[in-house]
Amino acid sequence: MDYKTPFGVKIDLETGVIPGANKLVRRLSDMRGYFLDEKAYEELLKEDPIVYEVYAIEQEEKEGDLNFATTVLYPGKVGKEFFFTKGHYHAKADRAEIYCGIKGRGGMLLQTPEGEAKWIPMEPGTVVYVPPYWAHRTVNTGNEPFIFLAIYPADAGHDYGSIKEKGFSKIVIEEDGEVKVVDNPRWKL
Numbered sequence: 001m002d003y004k005t006p007f008g009v010k011i012d013l014e015t016g017v018i019p020g021a022n023k024l025v026r027r028l029s030d031m032r033g034y035f036l037d038e039k040a041y042e043e044l045l046k047e048d049p050i051v052y053e054v055y056a057i058e059q060e061e062k063e064g065d066l067n068f069a070t071t072v073l074y075p076g077k078v079g080k081e082f083f084f085t086k087g088h089y090h091a092k093a094d095r096a097e098i099y100c101g102i103k104g105r106g107g108m109l110l111q112t113p114e115g116e117a118k119w120i121p122m123e124p125g126t127v128v129y130v131p132p133y134w135a136h137r138t139v140n141t142g143n144e145p146f147i148f149l150a151i152y153p154a155d156a157g158h159d160y161g162s163i164k165e166k167g168f169s170k171i172v173i174e175e176d177g178e179v180k181v182v183d184n185p186r187w188k189l
């Protein structure tokens, strides 16, 4: 038997950085079409801020193995809508995932293919179970970076297609100084 080598890494709990991880940076320009307020998007695009960074330790896409990644989701809004991750179904749709809040505040939007949505608030220590078949997107509702860890099957993969086209049935906005989860006016099944 050819065993893989166990290892431990120390996540920097202040910055979310995992030493030795692959770093992915997503700027606003990588997220055209994702936000509701197109005028506000074009305006903020002049600065093209980083929306989030992912530090991932990934294995070969084989059944039984696990990947893990931290995400640093920066605070900000496009119009009324808080910064979020693109969001995805898993390419192998029946693969589940676990998220754990490390720093800052936000939440997760989840959705079934039929458009049933769920909002789970997250803070440091919150563990979220993402069941098989649910699309998932994290949202920063605070004013500091929202940092969390995710652990997912190595063969889960990402399916961005339908979320990129249609978004989630709910959006998370700031209105009258409050965080509100409201119907997405552009949503259609």
Ligand SMILES: O=P(O)(O)OC[C@H]1O[C@H](O)[C@H](O)[C@@H](O)[C@@H]1O
Pocket (backbone or CB within 6 Å): 054, 068, 069, 070, 071, 085, 086, 087, 088, 136, 137, 150, 151, 152, 158
């Ligand atoms: O892939 P996104 O929807 O942009 O989310 C960003 C990242 O969030 C977490 O770290 C997940 O574990 C990653 O699999 C995902 O890539």
Ligand SMILES: [Fe+2]
Pocket (backbone or CB within 6 Å): 088, 089, 090, 097, 136, 152
């Ligand atoms: Fe995922």
